[in-house]
Amino acid sequence: MIEVLQPGPAAYVEDLGRPGLASLGVGRSGAADRGALVRANRLLGNPDDAAAIEVTLGGLHVRFHADHLVVLTGAPLPARLAGAPVSGDTVLRARPGDVLALGIPTAGLRTYVAVRGGVACPQVLGSRSWDALAELGPPPLREGDVLPVGAAEWPGPVADRLLPASSAPAGDYLAVDLLPGVRAEWFAPEAWGALLEGPYRVTPDSNRVALRLDGTVVPRSEQGEYVSEGLVRGAVQVPPSGAPVVFLADHPVTGGYPVVAVATAAGVDALAQLRPGDGVRFRRGE
Template identity: 50%
Template sequence: MIEVVRPGPLATVQDLGRPGRAHLGVPCSGAADERAFRLANRLVGNPEGAAAVELTFGGAALRFHRHAWVAVTGAQAPLSIDGRAHGTHAPAHVPAGALVEVGTPSSGLRSYLAVRGGVAVDETLGSRSTDLLSGLGPAPLSSGDRLPLGSAKGLSEITVDVAPAPPLPETPVLRILPGPRDDWFTEDAVATLTSTPYEVSPDCNRVGVRLDGPPIVRARAGELGSEGMVTGALQVPPSGMPIIFLADHPTTGGYPVVAVLASAAVADAAQLRPGQHVRFRL
């Protein structure tokens, strides 16, 4: 059992979400940075989809009421176990009764704390993920919450001492594919998007990242009928300021999408923090 002593700004339980239900209006949700999430689980011998805790901007403290193995990945944040510093991106043993603290990251936004055996909260539609937009899954964690842990029986042995992680770039370059609605914009819209850095607005969460910079100008008047949306879509509202859709995005939207992130770039987008700059490249 894990007791939440302090959740930090936002802590949620996440797994790989609810794929395959968008046609029913059910978003996928799941870990915003799947790359870091999967790594955390591998480090403690879990299946990659085992539920873990996603921390936004650190600041969390968790009390373990039985011994466990944990790993923290993602944003570069200090980790301590009963006050003793421990490296991230590596398995760490937590004695029964110990307090695990994850501090404020020096870079990046989201960290993942995986526990051997996984977090065993109840499933909703086949997933333990918290979806902030739809309200599906467990509520965001609060002080005093208790999280049950799954069994480690039958899991792979822990065989990796550390997984070296490259530092997160100060100005990430996200690769994009144009369209599907780039014809709704002027001919130089994609060139504008790829030639100038954009700044991450404070208005960002698991649903999406709003950007400030040169406006993406429309070539058509009127409105687009609602259509399906995917993770990584760059939707452009009438203001011309693009929004990157992340894990909790709606299943449909009525603003045109000028481009979509390459799948490998979604994890980098999930680590963007307010005030940071980002560039796009075809």
């Protein structure tokens, strides 16, 4: 078992979400940085979709009540286990009574704390993920919460299946690949060029639902809304203001503003690590 001593600014249980339910009005949700979660699970020999703790801006303190193997991935931060400094992307051994204490990330926003066997809190509609938009799934962690840990299902770490380690944004601007959207008729001819020219900054009203960006206006040829249609993770929607909105893990299942582009899966993982004020530039992907 894992006891939460303090959750920090925000901490949630997340797996890879609940796909296939959009027709019922239920989004997938899941880890904001899927690559970081999968890497942690592969280091531990867990199934890729095992649940872990997604920690926003550090500050999580937990106590272990049994022997556990633990991994930290995602945003790098100072951390101590049983009082000794530990590193990310490394399998750690926790003993009964040991406390894991996370500081503030040196870069990035979200750190994942995974344990061999996965966090085994009850599933909601087939997933252990908290969906902030729908308020569905296990609620945000609070002081005193106790999380069960599942039985290990695989014989050990599978190093040849590892994903690259999460990379924190480098330099002034994160570069993200985009593919064209399906509503070109709603945009002025110069819209795509404006989007790629940028640059943009993440605004403070961003969250797990979406990143709201401030910067070069993406001009539309049509204003208002059309009949709502399905949205996907990574969709870049443009409201009448022309300020792009990039949808993340907890995006709504439908939207009525046109989508000018869609970020690649790796791009969305990287975007999920941006803090308010961080910069991003877009480039055309292939």
